[in-house]
Amino acid sequence: MKVLIAAGGTGGHIYPGIAVAKELVARDAATEVLFVGTARGLENKIVPDSGFQLVLIHSAGLKSVGFVGKIKGLSVLPRSFIEARHLLKEFRPDVVVGAGGYVSGPVLLTAHFMGFPTLVMDSNALPGFTNRRLARFVDKAALTFNDALPFFGEKGIVTGNPVRRDFFDVPTRTPSEPFGLLIFGGSQGARAINNAMIEALPLLRETGSPLRITHQTGEADFEKVREAYINAGAEGADVRPYISDMVAEFEKADVIISRAGATTCAEVAAAGKASLMVPLPSAADDHQRKNAEAMAKEGAVSIILQSELNGASLAARLSDLLADPDKLAAMGIAARRLARPDAAAVTADLIEGLKRA
Template identity: 40%
Template sequence: MAIRLLLTGGGTGGHLFPAIATAREFQRQYPDTKTMFIGTKRRMDTESLRSSGFESRAITSFGIKGKSPLQLLKALVSLPQGYLEALKILREFRPDVVFAVGGYVTGPVVAAAKRLGIPIVLHEQNSVPGMANRYLSHIADRICLSLSVAAGYFNAKKTVFTGNPVRENILNLAAERRTADEKIILVLGGSQGAHRLNVLVPEALRALKGKVDFKVIHQTGKKDAQEVRASWQAAEIDATVEPFFRDMAEVYRQASLVISRAGATTLAELAVIGMPAILIPYPTAADNHQLKNAEHYVAGGGAMVFEEAGLNAEILGSAVQTLFAGDRLEEMGAMMKKLAVPDAADRIVKECLTLVGGQQ
């Protein structure tokens, strides 16, 4: 079967990685699948899509939530242009189904798909839906959820729990038997709201030197790499520091414990691998959705969560020391893996095909 699949979304890797994983699953099952992405003109989107090897286009679109009056006006004025650009691309590509993963770019694309009578599938990664998915859910045909707790925000007749697709190399790592001979702490500062983590974690772990034998791998984001590298060197702690790691599977392979924000895609990857985590949600994330994401994994026994506002180096250091004592990490890892949905991409493919079949 030759499926013509159009995917849209972007603004963060958390949006794009599940879309790319779904596209690859389509192509694995149906090698004749033709795929196109419509994203934003942001560098993050264009680089991620270029590296994926899929054909991609960008339309005019700007964010609305939390913007200044001038930025909001610019975004609203651009909507008709983005809609016409999306309409042109859809008419040329003629997709069988549109799969939207969130972000402001999806609005014009989904509206154009609705105008042309193309089936629409939304994917919501977070426990609290973003603005785009909330509004677009009214015209979508199916809504796929990564976390069942998000179901209350949507029409129950349209929703289905699929989980959050993760990258193939992460799935391959999950299938291997992991051994952690060394205690290696992976710190995922990321790019958004990372600075507080990048400062706090070296301060917290400095106090553990001599009490716990460990190493550190620290992803800082672009701005803080030099400062963080100097912090670890001053503490005389063995740390590998980089702004970003391209091969996350290899980084995960080495780690015993992750200290991270609580983005939905990162959490889905940690669950698939069975990686215990200390989560420090980004406090200004929209609708505090990172805290709610984290609470799902804490309730399942795979993670600990600390809100940034009440956290200091002493509390964090004590938590790490406690986890490295006894079998707690192993137990948390096993519980984390029970929360995983490794076949999420396959589930989404099936939902898309159900709609495509209804059109044929």
């Protein structure tokens, strides 16, 4: 079987595609998987590092790029379709998969009109701009949240978001003092979360609950945050610009403070962790808030909107959670119920089914 996967931009689009590709190859070593992306995205590092071949086409976004950006994106579209058509004629895939990013648009649309079976993957409660517009053209949609089903009708199937197997293997912890607190805002950090935590430190010390803190700050805020912990008498906190082994830190955490990107939500669910999420307000279509709300609806997440985030609100919400270990445990159980260890396998089943159809 030959599978073409269009994925680009962020790790949240690329890693699920990688997980599905690995599942397909594990089932049949003769399976050929080819990724297609653009020259600007993280796919240029992640895909080759994962052992898969990547080809590049020209493509540009049309959403949240301003007037000039839209004009540029529209001007690139004809070239995108021509290059996608050339690639499809040359590779002749059995199935074409769109894992996310604006590169998916021209590739899946061209594949549809050339008669190739198509599947789109979407990991957000509100499907992305490109995927919403592809909904009428694709054959199947592999979704993470039930909330996304109405956008795809009978084509949509909730498969879960494929994440690394290691997160599912994180053992269940019984929350107890000193409570493990893991703070991160993505690989670049999150300044709003960093600043709120700096303000919250003296307030948290007043509560008397002993904490074991690991804080990923991002490079830009590292020195400022590290000094703030020292000045607050929390020299024992593990403050780093970047955490390379996130699974190990999940294992030690009782509570996670984070953004609400699709990959973070999936990893929190897979590991079965209680979390306090601060959705990124500038995320396209406010999709992070919708992700967090979908998890909060099931009792897995507590939400603080960034407009309400400061040291006092963060300290108060965190203190309430830490004062109730039973609630922390229940949130972790609720999170794990949302996880789908078989997400990559179910998505691979859909791909194989499209080939046979």
